[in-house]
Structures are given as C-alpha cells and as structure tokens.
Amino acid sequence: MATEKLFSLRVFLPCFMLVTCCVHPPLSQGAPAADTVSRDRPLSGGQRLVSQGGKFVVGLFQPDDTAPDRWYLAIWYNKLSKHTPVWIANRARPIPNPDSSKLTISQDGNMVLLDGLQSPIWATNITSNAPNSTVGLILNTGNFVLAPSSNTTNFLWQSFDEPTNVWLPRAKLGRSRVTGEPTRIVSWNSSVDPSPGYYTLEMDPDGTNQFIHKWNNSEIYWETGEWTGSMFAGMPEMASYPKALLHYEFVVNDQESYFTYQINETMMTAMFMMEVSGQVKGVAWTESVQDWVPFFAVPKAQCSVYFVCGSFSMCTENTFTFCSCLRGFSKQYEGNLLYGNPRGGCTRNARLECGGANSSGNSETDGFYALAIADLPEKAWSVVAASPDGCKQACLNNCSCVAYYFYGDNCSLWYGDLINLVSPDASSGYTIFVRLAPSEFFSGSAKKGKPLTTWSLTGAAILFVAVTVIVGVLLIPKRQIFSKQNKIEGSLVVFSFRYLRSVTRNFRERLGKGSFGSVYKGMLPDGTLIAVKKLDGISQGEKQFRAEVSTIGTVQHVNLIRLLGFCSEQSTRMLVYEYMPNGSLDRNIFGSTPVELRWNVRFQIALGVAKGLAYLHEECRSRIIHCDIKPENVLLDASFMPKIADFGLAKLVGRDFSRVLTTMRGTIGYLAPEWISGTAITAKADVFSYGMMLFEIMSGRRNSAWRQQGVETFFPVLVATRLHEGNIQGLFDSELMRDADLQEGERACKVACWCVQDDEDTRPEMGEVVQILEGLLEINLPPIPSYLQVLAESAESSLQMRNHIRSTLDAS
Ligand SMILES: *[C@@H]1O[C@H](CO)[C@@H](O)[C@H](O)[C@H]1NC(C)=O
Ligand SMILES: *[C@@H]1O[C@H](CO)[C@@H](O)[C@H](O)[C@H]1NC(C)=O
Ligand SMILES: *[C@@H]1O[C@H](CO)[C@@H](O)[C@H](O)[C@H]1NC(C)=O
Ligand SMILES: *[C@@H]1O[C@H](CO)[C@@H](O)[C@H](O)[C@H]1NC(C)=O
Numbered sequence: 001m002a003t004e005k006l007f008s009l010r011v012f013l014p015c016f017m018l019v020t021c022c023v024h025p026p027l028s029q030g031a032p033a034a035d036t037v038s039r040d041r042p043l044s045g046g047q048r049l050v051s052q053g054g055k056f057v058v059g060l061f062q063p064d065d066t067a068p069d070r071w072y073l074a075i076w077y078n079k080l081s082k083h084t085p086v087w088i089a090n091r092a093r094p095i096p097n098p099d100s101s102k103l104t105i106s107q108d109g110n111m112v113l114l115d116g117l118q119s120p121i122w123a124t125n126i127t128s129n130a131p132n133s134t135v136g137l138i139l140n141t142g143n144f145v146l147a148p149s150s151n152t153t154n155f156l157w158q159s160f161d162e163p164t165n166v167w168l169p170r171a172k173l174g175r176s177r178v179t180g181e182p183t184r185i186v187s188w189n190s191s192v193d194p195s196p197g198y199y200t201l202e203m204d205p206d207g208t209n210q211f212i213h214k215w216n217n218s219e220i221y222w223e224t225g226e227w228t229g230s231m232f233a234g235m236p237e238m239a240s241y242p243k244a245l246l247h248y249e250f251v252v253n254d255q256e257s258y259f260t261y262q263i264n265e266t267m268m269t270a271m272f273m274m275e276v277s278g279q280v281k282g283v284a285w286t287e288s289v290q291d292w293v294p295f296f297a298v299p300k301a302q303c304s305v306y307f308v309c310g311s312f313s314m315c316t317e318n319t320f321t322f323c324s325c326l327r328g329f330s331k332q333y334e335g336n337l338l339y340g341n342p343r344g345g346c347t348r349n350a351r352l353e354c355g356g357a358n359s360s361g362n363s364e365t366d367g368f369y370a371l372a373i374a375d376l377p378e379k380a381w382s383v384v385a386a387s388p389d390g391c392k393q394a395c396l397n398n399c400s401c402v403a404y405y406f407y408g409d410n411c412s413l414w415y416g417d418l419i420n421l422v423s424p425d426a427s428s429g430y431t432i433f434v435r436l437a438p439s440e441f442f443s444g445s446a447k448k449g450k451p452l453t454t455w456s457l458t459g460a461a462i463l464f465v466a467v468t469v470i471v472g473v474l475l476i477p478k479r480q481i482f483s484k485q486n487k488i489e490g491s492l493v494v495f496s497f498r499y500l501r502s503v504t505r506n507f508r509e510r511l512g513k514g515s516f517g518s519v520y521k522g523m524l525p526d527g528t529l530i531a532v533k534k535l536d537g538i539s540q541g542e543k544q545f546r547a548e549v550s551t552i553g554t555v556q557h558v559n560l561i562r563l564l565g566f567c568s569e570q571s572t573r574m575l576v577y578e579y580m581p582n583g584s585l586d587r588n589i590f591g592s593t594p595v596e597l598r599w600n601v602r603f604q605i606a607l608g609v610a611k612g613l614a615y616l617h618e619e620c621r622s623r624i625i626h627c628d629i630k631p632e633n634v635l636l637d638a639s640f641m642p643k644i645a646d647f648g649l650a651k652l653v654g655r656d657f658s659r660v661l662t663t664m665r666g667t668i669g670y671l672a673p674e675w676i677s678g679t680a681i682t683a684k685a686d687v688f689s690y691g692m693m694l695f696e697i698m699s700g701r702r703n704s705a706w707r708q709q710g711v712e713t714f715f716p717v718l719v720a721t722r723l724h725e726g727n728i729q730g731l732f733d734s735e736l737m738r739d740a741d742l743q744e745g746e747r748a749c750k751v752a753c754w755c756v757q758d759d760e761d762t763r764p765e766m767g768e769v770v771q772i773l774e775g776l777l778e779i780n781l782p783p784i785p786s787y788l789q790v791l792a793e794s795a796e797s798s799l800q801m802r803n804h805i806r807s808t809l810d811a812s
Helices: 017-023 236-240 388-396 454-475 478-483 497-503 542-554 585-590 599-619 649-670 673-677 683-699 703-707 715-725 729-733 742-755 766-773 786-793 795-809
Strands: 056-061 072-077 085-088 102-105 111-114 120-123 134-138 144-148 173-176 184-190 193-203 211-215 219-223 246-252 256-263 270-274 280-286 291-298 313-315 323-325 329-331 346-348 367-373 381-384 401-407 410-415 430-436 487-489 492-494 510-514 517-523 529-535 563-569 572-578 634-636 642-644
Touching: 056 134, 102 134, 173 193, 184 270, 193 256, 193 270, 256 270, 323 329, 367 401, 388 401, 388 410, 388 430, 492 542, 497 517, 497 529, 497 563, 497 572, 542 563, 585 634, 585 683, 599 634, 599 642, 599 683, 599 742, 599 766, 649 683, 683 703, 683 715, 683 742, 683 766, 715 729, 715 742, 729 742, 742 766
Parallel strands: 492 563
Antiparallel strands: 056 072, 072 085, 102 111, 111 120, 134 144, 173 256, 184 193, 193 211, 211 219, 246 256, 270 280, 280 291, 313 323, 329 346, 367 430, 381 410, 401 410, 401 430, 487 492, 510 517, 517 529, 529 572, 563 572, 634 642
C-alpha cells in the first residue's frame, strides 16, 4: 500500500558501465603496478609502469600487427578501450624483441633503453651534474620524468620537453629564449609507423609569438597569427572556448616563451595532436562511441595541408580517403597512406612520348585532358602565347612540361610534378590541361599517323560513352539487372549499388533526410517495399563498416526497425531497411495534416518505443546508446506499431560524430544537459530524450512550440507543476487528451518528468519506464527539473546552448 520510495532507494549503477564493461577488460588484480623505474628495477617485456592515479602507462607496444619485430617504448592511456600512445621514446628506432630489451638507469644517471645486445637505442642524454642515484617516474599528467631518487619533484629531464605527435594538457609548447630552439610536435609517418612524418607544429623560430605548421621543415602551410594577449590573431574563435572546460595561457619570461592549456579533467579527457595527414586536431574521448572525437582542427580544411596527397593526386574535402590519383596515374605505394611523403603520391601509367608535333611523323603525340581544380598550382611558368593551341604547343615543346592553363593571353606551364591539387566546389574553379601519353587516349584502336587534337579526343570520348549507354540500355534485358544475385553475409544481404539504384528507380522517391543521410523508397522485384538509406560522410573503412553493420543486423526486436542488408562499394555506403507505411511519428502527431491518433494508440506508441530502447540498452548483446531519440526517428508500421530507426549509427559514423551533433542543432530540445556540459554520454541521455518525446506524444505539440509562451504554458513544466498541485485532470481537458485513460495519463506524466531530471542518476532505466507505464511499478512525485525551467524561461538559452555546442564540437 505504502508507495515505495523507488528512486531514492535504488542504487543506480554508473551508466557508462553499460558500454564499457563489455569492451574494456578489467585490470588484472595483482599487486599494484609500480610507477618508477630504477637501476634495481628495470622495465622489460610486458612489464608496465602505471602512474599514481592510474591514468597513464609506460610500456613497450607494437603499432602494427603485421610487423611483429617493431616495438616501441611508449606512454599511453591506461583506461581507454582504444590504445592511444601519447609519447614514444624510440620512434625512429624500433626494437625487434621486447623480452631481451630493457629500460633502466645507466651508470651516469641517465634513463636508457637497451636492446638485446645491451647497446643504447634511446637515452635521456643529460650531461650536466648527473646525480648519484636517479629514477624514472610516470606522473598522472602523462609526463615521464627523470629525477633524483631523493627528490622526485626536481625534474632533470621530462618527456613533456620532447613530445612526439601529441601535446598533452599542461605540457608547454614553445621556444627557449636562450637557445632559440622550439619544442615541436611531429606527425607519425603513417597510421602504423610512428617514425617522424613530414608535418610539424612549432613556435615560429624567427621569434614571433605564433605557431606555424610546416611540411618537410620547409614549406609553411598554416600560421596561427600572433598572440594578442587573449588569443592568436588568426583564431578569433578562441574567445568563445568555454573557460570552465579549457583554460589556456601564453607565457613569456627570460628563459622561454610558451603556450600551455589545461582541460577540466573531471568533465572530459582531451588532447591536441598532429595527425598523420598534417592537421592539428583537438580530440575528446567520447564514451558513447568509444573513440576520440575531434572538436577542433587547424587548418580547418584537410586539403589546405601542403603536399598532403603527394604528386599527381587530387584532394577532395569531406571524403573518406580524400586523395585520389589523376586520370592516367596510379598510386605508387600500396599500404597505409603516406600523407606528405613523396613516396605516397601517384605516378604515370605510361611514359610521355615527348616528341613535339613537329618531330617525326611516326611517333604519336602526347595528349591533354581538361581537369577542373579549385586553385591554380604554385610555381607556374608564364610564356607568351596567342591562343590555347599556342599554349599547348609550348607545353609539348618541353619534355618536362606536365600541364598548361590558358586564359586571356596568359599561358601558364607547369614542370615536374603537379602538387596541391584540390577539387573545385560547384561555383568556382579553373580548368587546366594535363599531359598524358598517347596510349592513354587511344588504347590500341587509334588510327595511326593522325594526331588527334584535344577537341576531337573529347568528341570521341563523348561518342564512346553515348554509344555504350545506348547499347547498354537497348541490349541488356531488364530482367538481368533484377536477377543479379545479391550475396548473403550473416543475417544480411549485401546489395550491389547497381541493384539498389535500379530498385529505387535511380533514387527517385526521397522519404526523408536524417542526421546520417537521405532515405529513398524502393521496391524489390517481388513487390516488397524497402527504405534505402544513403549514408553521408562515413569515415570508416570497409572492414570496420561491415563489422558494425553486421552487429546492427543482429539487433532484432519488434520495436526496432529491421536492417535487411547494406551496400558498400568504393565510397558509397547504404543501409537497406524494411519499409514503414505510416512514416515517422512527427508527421503523424505534428505534421501539416496530423492524424488524429487516439489516446490508446499514442500510449501504445510510447510504450513500444520504451520497450525498444530498453532492449537496446539492457538486453541486446552489443548494448547500444541511440543518441538521437526524437519523433523523426520513430517509424510507424501499418498498424501504428512504433519502430525505432537509426540505432547503432552513432557508432558507425565514428570519428565524424561531431558532425552528427552539429546536425542535431535543430532538435536541441531533446538533448540531455550532459551533451552540453561535455561529460560522458550514457544510456541516460536517451532516457532524457525519450522523456521529452513522451511529453510531445501526450500533448500533440512540439515542446519547442510552447516555449515562446513562457514558463506557465511550457508543457513539460506545466505537467510537473500540475503533478505537484495534484491537479493533473486539468491537463486532460484539451481536445487531444479528452479520450485519455486518466491512470495511464498520470503514469505517463510522472515518468516523463522523471526521465528529464537534470541528474542522470535520478532518471529511471528504460526497463523501469516500461514497467511504470504498464502499471507494474509504483512511482513517486517527481521534482520539477530545473534544466527544463531554464529551457522554458529564456528563448535565449537555447541559442546559447547552440553556440556552446558549435564552439566546442564543430570541428570544421
Ligand atoms: C647527447 O647530447 C650531446 C650534447 O648535448 C650531443 O652532442 C649528443 O649528440 C647527444 N646524444 C644523443 C644520443 O642524443
Ligand atoms: C652515491 O651514493 C652512495 C650510496 O647511496 C654513497 O655511498 C656515495 O657516497 C654517493 N656518492 C656521491 C658522489 O655522492
Ligand atoms: C626538490 O626539488 C624541488 C625543485 O627543484 C625544490 O623546489 C625542492 O625544494 C626540493 N625539495 C627538497 C626536499 O630538496
Ligand atoms: C625535404 O627536406 C630535405 C632536407 O632539407 C631535402 O633534402 C629533401 O629534398 C626535401 N624533400 C622534398 C621532397 O622536397
């Protein structure tokens, strides 16, 4: 009889356990690992040092499984599920065997890494007054220091002074005012090779107070602008960084000038690093995706990094592998991409003929094709020419000329390698002509002795394409396209792009556009309707994509939309779902012609969504946080049974997660406060969004639509207040709620208020929400959530949150 104090008595597990318990193995329960290395206690093989506080580890690791004889002494994060080295001692000199190598203190007091032959691979190399007895100590800041054992705060050497590619919070990045020598961070050579790459960030060695990005220690491709006292001149966005989260300072004294920053570590784990591809990124560890998510990048555009794609290669922004070889060229190096490395670009498939048109009649002449680019490459040579043909001839006359551009009476020629080519956007750009060997144009069938001009070549190409298309359309029977067998992989069908294009009639009917891409209607040959989602900007490779998708494929529940299959070809990624005839919930409850859904239908929808979410959070093996619960992501089948869409996609999108958050700006009303505060996202963020949606299902109006009218009428606050006044009947006077079952209505009101509490521990689990809605669990009166009041009170607050999210998370 007595109502149980459900929420005050229940002990809630910390919610991130949901996600991490399965991914991250528990630490071994042996004796606590030491944090010091000394002459008596060297480090070898699989031994580790762990900082007091447990945040960082020192040990030997291997970045590339396929190269078993390359080991490195490194510092990495102890507790993250992704191995993230932040410092490496011997980055250019791997050791072949960890068991015969050791880290120890040498006779002269230096810390030294010895290989199997006892010869030093790496050493701290301090020469002045090496003390009698020193130790190496890993601190909880990620700083590895050498200090006298009698006083370990007197650092004789520290890894913070010799960073590799990562710049940790509290480390100084600057320049000595005595020697002028800067500390710099240097990219890895490739994603599996930590040896120094071509990109560096350092303070300007010429003495100005700005940071510069350089390629090969020569070409400067980005500058921060000088320090103005509160920001760098070229980075005005620094003024909007939330001070509570990120604190930075620029210090100039007699000894040194440096920049340093601190992160509020109770709120997030974050750091800056020089990417393999030459951008410096600020990244924050994000529990919900178990990965680092960028919140900052300089230069903002990947393609403004000097030489990033190497020679004869095109850089295209916002694509997965942003480099692609020009027509007539191929990648000269297979394996991991070597950004900025001269070995990483593309080379000619066929050698140039080199004979000008005036040379002997027997040899064919090199041809040119038109290439659209955003900007003309540097280092052009100007020659005098009166016409495009004259310009072309000038290029042909020099064997090392590779491209020309003609405009007005300006003829520009490029010699050697073409570099820094960037795809144009639709509105602007230039067209240059790139030289290729004759064989690239004729492929064997050319008529000898008659050199073709660029124009006739283009004409021939167009004709060829046209004929192929016509022949294709006329001769290939339709049946053949449809009967093309799609493969089966696990529970999923692997569709070919061609097949999906044909069943969607070339993506003719768009059903909607969500955070991850557009959805199109399709019909299989047997009449089954499907929904095909074309994913935008997937950053994952083929293998990882397939792994994620097959996980999603195993998640099946009546209240979750069913994944039937997928397509993954080149850069195209598509997901194929069952088709839902009644569309999304938002169209049904607040579209331009909302359907009058009776109370019992709406209540069943609320209950069904709760069950689907409970399954995602608590029962399915992979434990998925949805991250974007809103009416647009609830679909209704023919009998108005709700099915949740887009689950598992947050993980799939991986590193591009910040982009998803940015697209969520429009639906900010569903985001839990922890999205804004920057703390780890748990399943309770979904509970919050569900609560906000439940209010809308009850009222039939967007919560945001009430906001303009102030606190009294903002529906969620109204419900909370009425519950306290004991006057919830009043709520059910409106036309929409008139047919409501009062008991169900009260339960729904209470549970919605509990779901949107500020403190995530106070919110119920989804499984409990189901039981409460079903009347199986009693429930107390909820407090009025203060976050909601703020939301209601100022229309400005939502604006502030948007700005805040944008400034902290908008990486590009
Ligand atoms: C050690 O330092 C000395 C003097 O600073 C320098 O000449 C020498 O090259 C350094 N050795 C190593 C291995 O870095
Ligand atoms: C070095 O330490 C040993 C033992 O701690 C001590 O006996 C010796 O006198 C010290 N030598 C110097 C030069 O300080
Ligand atoms: C230890 O070294 C620090 C830094 O050099 C110094 O400030 C401190 O006084 C030393 N402590 C002792 C006990 O010598
Ligand atoms: C990179 O710099 C080094 C040293 O300055 C130079 O020898 C080398 O030619 C440069 N590489 C390229 C591809 O320009």
